Amino acid sequence: MTRLVVCDDHHLILGGIQMLLENDSDLHIVATASDGETALRRIGEHQPDIALVDVRMPDIDGLALLARINQNGWPVRVVLLSATITDAQVIEAVAGGAAGIVLKDMASTTLVECLRTVAGGGQWLPRQLVASAIGRSRAEEREASPFESLTRREWEVTRLLADGKSNRDIAAELAITLGTVKIHLHSIYSKLGADNRTAVALMVARSMRSPSRPA
Numbered sequence: 001m002t003r004l005v006v007c008d009d010h011h012l013i014l015g016g017i018q019m020l021l022e023n024d025s026d027l028h029i030v031a032t033a034s035d036g037e038t039a040l041r042r043i044g045e046h047q048p049d050i051a052l053v054d055v056r057m058p059d060i061d062g063l064a065l066l067a068r069i070n071q072n073g074w075p076v077r078v079v080l081l082s083a084t085i086t087d088a089q090v091i092e093a094v095a096g097g098a099a100g101i102v103l104k105d106m107a108s109t110t111l112v113e114c115l116r117t118v119a120g121g122g123q124w125l126p127r128q129l130v131a132s133a134i135g136r137s138r139a140e141e142r143e144a145s146p147f148e149s150l151t152r153r154e155w156e157v158t159r160l161l162a163d164g165k166s167n168r169d170i171a172a173e174l175a176i177t178l179g180t181v182k183i184h185l186h187s188i189y190s191k192l193g194a195d196n197r198t199a200v201a202l203m204v205a206r207s208m209r210s211p212s213r214p215a
Contacts, residue, residue: 001026001027002119004021004048005031005033005042005050007036007057008034008052008053009056010054013054013104017029018032020111027116031046035059035060036059036065037059039051039057039060040065043065043069047076048076050115051076053081054081054082055081056083077099078099080101081104082101085101087132087133087134099118099123099124100114100115100124101126146207149191153174154191156174157188158200159204162200167181185197
């Protein structure tokens with residue numbers, strides 16, 4: 001039998017989950033909580049197989065609770081439950097090792113199927129939800145920092161170009177040939193979608209003055 005602690009600050013949701021699972025022979029609720037502090041205490045006391053946790057709760061939210069469970073080294077698998085979830089929350093949940101994510105507008109049978117899958121050692125992370133969150137996050141990062149695609153040396157060339165250095169000055173400062181500078185400039189123009197050195201300099205000027213240097 002799989003033992004669960006269920007945590008949700010909406011009593012209607014909490015009661016509905018209890019009713020859903022009360023006649024299930026495989027999934028047994030050993031404790032409930034309606035706030036983060038109580039949830040953490042109940043999970044610590046009962047050491048359930050699964051903690052079904054609302055993402056938004058008073059005191060300690062679901063993601064913070066996931067982090068605390070990891071910090072304590074408790075062998076508890078966490079399933080996050082939410083009415084809505086942001087891309088950042090999805091990414092944090094996956095990075096934190098959440099075993100499942102279930103949206104509250106899904107059918108009740110979906111929740112049961114998720115819990116059974118997680119109880120069996122699997123994961124329930126909706127592929128489209130995770131892929132969309134990661135895709136949008138990466139797109140936002142690229143938009144926020146157009147220089148991320150540059151190599152370290154290309155960034156050095158870009159920085160010197162933006163300072164008004166000529167190709168010869170750049171070559172001398174970086175101890176490379178003029179031909180190598182031209183190759184780097186061609187790559188920089190291509191990656192940044194710029195036509196010339198002036199356009200690149202304007203992009204740098206419009207950025208945050210100190211854009212992230214490529215790794």
